[in-house]
Amino acid sequence: MNNTVYVCCGTGCLASNSMEVYKELKRFIEMYNVNAEVKTLIKATGCNGLCEKGPLVKIEPHNICYSKVKPEDAEEIVLKTLIESELIERLLIYDTIKKKRVISHKDTDFYKYQQKIALRNIGEIDPANINDYVERGGYLALEKILTEMTPEEVIAEIERSGLRGRGGGGFPTGLKWKQCDLIENFPKYVICNGDEGDPGAFMDRSIMEGDPNTIIEGMTICAYAIKSNTGFIYIRDEYSLALKNMRLAIKQAKERGFLGGNIMGSSFDFDIEIVRGGGAFVCGESTALMQSIEGNVGEPRAKYIHSVERGLWDKPTILNNVETWANIPKIIMKGSDWFNTIGTDNSKGTKVFSLVGKVKNTGLVEIPMGMTLRDLVFKVGGGTIGDKRFKAVQTGGPSGGCIPESLLDSPVDFDSLKKAGSMMGSGGIIVMDERTCMVDVARYYLNFLSEESCGKCVACREGIKRMLEILTDICNGNGTESDLDLLESLCHTVESASLCGLGKTAPNPVLTTLKYFRDEYLAHINEKRCPAGVCKNLTSFEIDKQKCTGCGVCAKNCPTSAITGEIKKPHIIDTSLCIKCGNCYDVCRFDAVKIAKGVSV
Amino acid sequence: MKIIIDGKVCIAQKGEMLLQIAKRNNIFIPTLCHSEALPGPGSCRLCVVEIEDGGRKSIVASCIYPVRREIKVFTDSEKIKAIRKDLLMLLYARTPEDETINNLRKEYGVPDKIRFSGDKEEHCILCGLCVKACEEMGSNSISTIMRGVTKKVSTPYDEPSSSCIGCGSCAYVCPTDAIEMIERDGIRTIWNKDFELVKCEKCGKAFATKDQLEYNRKKLSENHLDVYCETCKRVITGEKLRDIYQP
Numbered sequence: 001m002n003n004t005v006y007v008c009c010g011t012g013c014l015a016s017n018s019m020e021v022y023k024e025l026k027r028f029i030e031m032y033n034v035n036a037e038v039k040t041l042i043k044a045t046g047c048n049g050l051c052e053k054g055p056l057v058k059i060e061p062h063n064i065c066y067s068k069v070k071p072e073d074a075e076e077i078v079l080k081t082l083i084e085s086e087l088i089e090r091l092l093i094y095d096t097i098k099k100k101r102v103i104s105h106k107d108t109d110f111y112k113y114q115q116k117i118a119l120r121n122i123g124e125i126d127p128a129n130i131n132d133y134v135e136r137g138g139y140l141a142l143e144k145i146l147t148e149m150t151p152e153e154v155i156a157e158i159e160r161s162g163l164r165g166r167g168g169g170g171f172p173t174g175l176k177w178k179q180c181d182l183i184e185n186f187p188k189y190v191i192c193n194g195d196e197g198d199p200g201a202f203m204d205r206s207i208m209e210g211d212p213n214t215i216i217e218g219m220t221i222c223a224y225a226i227k228s229n230t231g232f233i234y235i236r237d238e239y240s241l242a243l244k245n246m247r248l249a250i251k252q253a254k255e256r257g258f259l260g261g262n263i264m265g266s267s268f269d270f271d272i273e274i275v276r277g278g279g280a281f282v283c284g285e286s287t288a289l290m291q292s293i294e295g296n297v298g299e300p301r302a303k304y305i306h307s308v309e310r311g312l313w314d315k316p317t318i319l320n321n322v323e324t325w326a327n328i329p330k331i332i333m334k335g336s337d338w339f340n341t342i343g344t345d346n347s348k349g350t351k352v353f354s355l356v357g358k359v360k361n362t363g364l365v366e367i368p369m370g371m372t373l374r375d376l377v378f379k380v381g382g383g384t385i386g387d388k389r390f391k392a393v394q395t396g397g398p399s400g401g402c403i404p405e406s407l408l409d410s411p412v413d414f415d416s417l418k419k420a421g422s423m424m425g426s427g428g429i430i431v432m433d434e435r436t437c438m439v440d441v442a443r444y445y446l447n448f449l450s451e452e453s454c455g456k457c458v459a460c461r462e463g464i465k466r467m468l469e470i471l472t473d474i475c476n477g478n479g480t481e482s483d484l485d486l487l488e489s490l491c492h493t494v495e496s497a498s499l500c501g502l503g504k505t506a507p508n509p510v511l512t513t514l515k516y517f518r519d520e521y522l523a524h525i526n527e528k529r530c531p532a533g534v535c536k537n538l539t540s541f542e543i544d545k546q547k548c549t550g551c552g553v554c555a556k557n558c559p560t561s562a563i564t565g566e567i568k569k570p571h572i573i574d575t576s577l578c579i580k581c582g583n584c585y586d587v588c589r590f591d592a593v594k595i596a597k598g599v600s601v
Numbered sequence: 602m603k604i605i606i607d608g609k610v611c612i613a614q615k616g617e618m619l620l621q622i623a624k625r626n627n628i629f630i631p632t633l634c635h636s637e638a639l640p641g642p643g644s645c646r647l648c649v650v651e652i653e654d655g656g657r658k659s660i661v662a663s664c665i666y667p668v669r670r671e672i673k674v675f676t677d678s679e680k681i682k683a684i685r686k687d688l689l690m691l692l693y694a695r696t697p698e699d700e701t702i703n704n705l706r707k708e709y710g711v712p713d714k715i716r717f718s719g720d721k722e723e724h725c726i727l728c729g730l731c732v733k734a735c736e737e738m739g740s741n742s743i744s745t746i747m748r749g750v751t752k753k754v755s756t757p758y759d760e761p762s763s764s765c766i767g768c769g770s771c772a773y774v775c776p777t778d779a780i781e782m783i784e785r786d787g788i789r790t791i792w793n794k795d796f797e798l799v800k801c802e803k804c805g806k807a808f809a810t811k812d813q814l815e816y817n818r819k820k821l822s823e824n825h826l827d828v829y830c831e832t833c834k835r836v837i838t839g840e841k842l843r844d845i846y847q848p
């Protein structure tokens with residue numbers, strides 16, 4: 001039987017040395033001449049999503065998945081698994097919920113609840129080889145529309161599917177295409193938004209790196225539908241692997257006749273050019289992105305006239321997000337009825353999230369819309385690290401909101417997240433536990449936004465600056481209760497008077513924390529206390545003599561040696577040396593370290 | 602097409618900007634960054650109004666909102682007043698000593714003492730009109746640099762710009778007189794650069810810089826241009842016309 005060994009070479013795994021693993025495996029397979037009995041092929045694939053367990057090595061068709069593989073493990077894998085068909089227990093993934101090792105990554109809860117549409121090929125194909133994509137049904141959707149469907153039928157099919165944009169706003173994709181199609185003004189343009197400016201997000205990067213052809217196919221289908229001949233893919237400069245794989249895919253697609261002139265023998269021409277972006281967060285906003293392609297400073301313009309009518313160079317333009325594009329070929333192939341069976345009434349299909357923060361399983365996940373936040377955090381994510389008390393989940397990127405425990409049973413879809421004061425955004429999910437200060441979280445995001453606002457309009461630029469000032473004061477212990485009213489008023493002004501989506505959504509982190517965690521704000525203001533033990537001026541750590549067993553773990557973990565005590569006797573913290581890092585609190589197994597009010601020195 | 606602004610029926614052309622229509626109908630909407638000659642920055646946000654379009658209410662910047670349907674507009678509702686008050690408080694915090702901003706903020710009830718403080722020397726509200734004016738002149742000597750809270754208007758690398766002709770268009774359009782332009786002993790100083798001033802051959806007023814006239818001459822590809830100020834130019838043209846038609 002032929003064995004195929006897949007080595008994940010997404011950015012996450014590459015960073016943990018997967019290229020070395022790949023080389024070593026290749027070397028040992030040749031050295032032991034595995035080819036003689038077992039034909040083995042090594043492939044470099046895109047991201048599997050389970051990045052924190054990388055580098056991942058999969059062995060098919062046995063469905064074996066090894067995690068955290070080191071180059072030194074290569075020889076053993078070849079000898080034991082490939083030649084002797086034995087499992088190497090130590091390399092199997094440990095499922096944090098089942099509390100045992102599992103053979104295939106697909107057996108873990110992390111994967112079990114997922115459903116892959118946009119990520120269907122990621123980790124399964126070699127992105128540098130278009131044949132892999134074609135073997136898995138790639139470009140059949142393009143062939144289907146070119147031979148069997150009229151442009152109007154394509155638009156109608158996408159409209160019926162209920163697909164909504166995955167880049168933030170959730171605008172119905174089919175409707176966007178239809179509006180653009182109705183405008184008689186040529187040329188028209190098709191753009192892929194691969195700017196992905198949310199810090200910590202990497203779903204779009206993974207698709208561009210791991211399955212670039214699906215984007216090309218999606219865009220070409222749209223171009224046929226709205227009668228466009230030119231497309232642009234906007235990729236931020238730091239995404240070097242995405243740029244490389246995307247370029248290669250375009251070249252190969254042209255060679256194979258899937259792109260360029262007379263596509264697949266039809267008379268339809270479409271070409272795609274890659275544009276590299278400087279990487280400002282605001283350049284992901286549609287109108288700023290178009291400004292940037294035109295060579296201007298990436299500043300948004302008012303959208304009173306939509307881009308479908310007047311976009312790039314004032315011509316009708318369709319701009320969709322990477323993940324939106326990745327859904328298109330699959331919808332065309334399997335039909336809108338199939339797509340309609342997945343998700344909720346108003347949010348069809350799946351959504352890719354990058355799950356990070358204080359959660360056991362971090363990485364990329366694609367789940368059907370409608371799964372509850374609780375399942376996303378506790379089943380897919382495996383719960384909080386160290387089983388600490390869950391506090392909130394932040395969705396939607398820097399201008400999303402923080403959703404508390406009480407709303408964890410809301411389904412993950414566009415409307416429910418919005419109702420909770422947050423948003424889908426591009427799909428960042430950050431899990432926060434009891435050691436996260438919600439005032440500090442709001443401050444953190446506003447600080448990011450104050451630097452990333454383009455600075456054009458007064459409401460956003462000056463409003464965010466002053467809100468940040470208030471939040472910083474509260475974190476430092478200089479806030480007053482009247483500050484909260486002022487904050488709320490500023491939130492409403494910034495939200496309603498800003499020009500673009502950045503300003504309009506910037507108050508979300510403040511509004512949601514004020515709404516769901518007001519007691520934390522009040523503790524900072526009235527008691528000069530940070531309940532999470534984060535804001536340094538308002539925090540001190542104390543050891544409870546009754547509970548301390550004198551195990552000494554805290555003292556070992558204290559970076560400034562501020563903790564002293566004899567073994568088996570209660571320890572004490574020297575507040576003059578303490579830098580309030582909270583290590584002692586986090587490592588104590590006897591609940592003996594307490595978070596107290598700040599002490600003025 | 603008819604739209605209703607604050608209860609008043611107004612005639613509008615499709616695509617016309619809302620602010621324009623309001624103005625024509627003597628409905629006052631405050632603005633800072635709006636200039637008839639340089640439309641479109643939409644940055645000061647003071648001109649926001651509430652609109653009702655098919656039952657849906659939203660807030661838009663009237664200077665850049667093209668009217669396309671029969672909408673209802675509210676230019677001075679409680680909501681709008683509250684937004685303008687906040688915006689003026691923010692501008693006042695940025696430019697505490699600026700006269701234009703102080704007059705406006707008093708009008709909208711922003712008290713003297715506010716929670717925030719700002720640089721007493723600052724007058725620029727970053728509306729962007731100066732940059733547009735300079736672009737329009739074709740000399741592109743100033744631009745906004747950086748983004749977010751650090752954004753500012755400057756010449757390249759804060760050095761005197763080689764392309765600046767000292768025409769002062771930027772200073773003339775500035776709503777808060779934030780651009781320093783000093784004229785002394787026949788020399789105009791602006792953006793850290795000195796320019797020789799030229800006098801009108803008719804009335805003797807120093808009205809333009811030498812670089813500016815040279816720039817215009819090249820732009821029009823003329824060998825010689827008469828050196829008259831705007832007022833005298835008008836008078837001279839009028840006299841010529843009179844000579845032709847009423848000899």
Ligand SMILES: Cc1cc2nc3c(=O)[nH]c(=O)nc-3n(C[C@H](O)[C@H](O)[C@H](O)COP(=O)(O)O)c2cc1C
Pocket residue numbers: 164165166167168169170171173193194195196197198281282283284285286287319320321322324426500501502
């Ligand atoms: C400040 C800001 C940043 C944005 N960044 C991105 C981004 O990085 N990627 C993206 O696809 N959309 C981003 N968007 C949303 C885009 O403006 C646009 O709505 C989206 O790309 C449309 O595609 P879709 O309909 O497929 O979602 C951003 C929006 C704002 C306001």
Ligand code: SF4
Pocket residue numbers: 282299300452453454455456457458460461498499500501502503504
């Ligand atoms: S809302 Fe912010 S980011 Fe958007 S145009 Fe205004 S200043 Fe720029």
